[in-house]
Amino acid sequence: MIAYIEGKVIKKSPTYLIVKNNGIGYAINTSLQSSSKIALNDEIALFITQIIKEDSNKLYGFLDDNERIFFEELIKINGIGPSTALALLSNLSVEELCRAISNENISIIIKAPGIGAKTAQRLILELKDKVLKLGFSTQSNALYEAAQALLALGFKNDNVQKALKDVNGDNVGELVKNALKKLS
Structure with missing residues (x-):
């Protein structure tokens, strides 16, 4: 079973790579998140995640091990x-998902091609508890820091989470400022 590959990229398309390692070229499917880097x-x-079926043997590669782990959780559904x-x-x-x-x-999840409302609901049902158990972050660092700042100001956690849910901002200050408007 192949779990990790180092090598030189000799061919690249948006979601497909050929990586040369010791004279062998490995065909690897990848996400746009990894491929863009x-x-x-x-x-x-x-x-690498290697999937062997009766009629195929495919490799799926990710720059980030968390992305690979999440991929493996997704294909279990x-x-x-x-x-x-x-x-x-x-x-x-992975963080946005x-x-x-x-x-x-659900509205964010169904934006991905091939995902309908029922599949999105199943995905949420099966992965909601695993997301925390596997240690995946559900907030960006800025959102986390903004939440901590609002909690330090004395707001209740439920209210802070609701206020930050749909708030936009490029940094902690903007997030706190916009959340305070909602909390007022």
């Missing part, structure tokens, strides 16, 4: 195969 001729290291899992991880980062699952935000 890789250039032709880069020396890279990928965490009935109705979500490797292609659909890659589509999800191509459209949403975890946040959507934790907040039960």
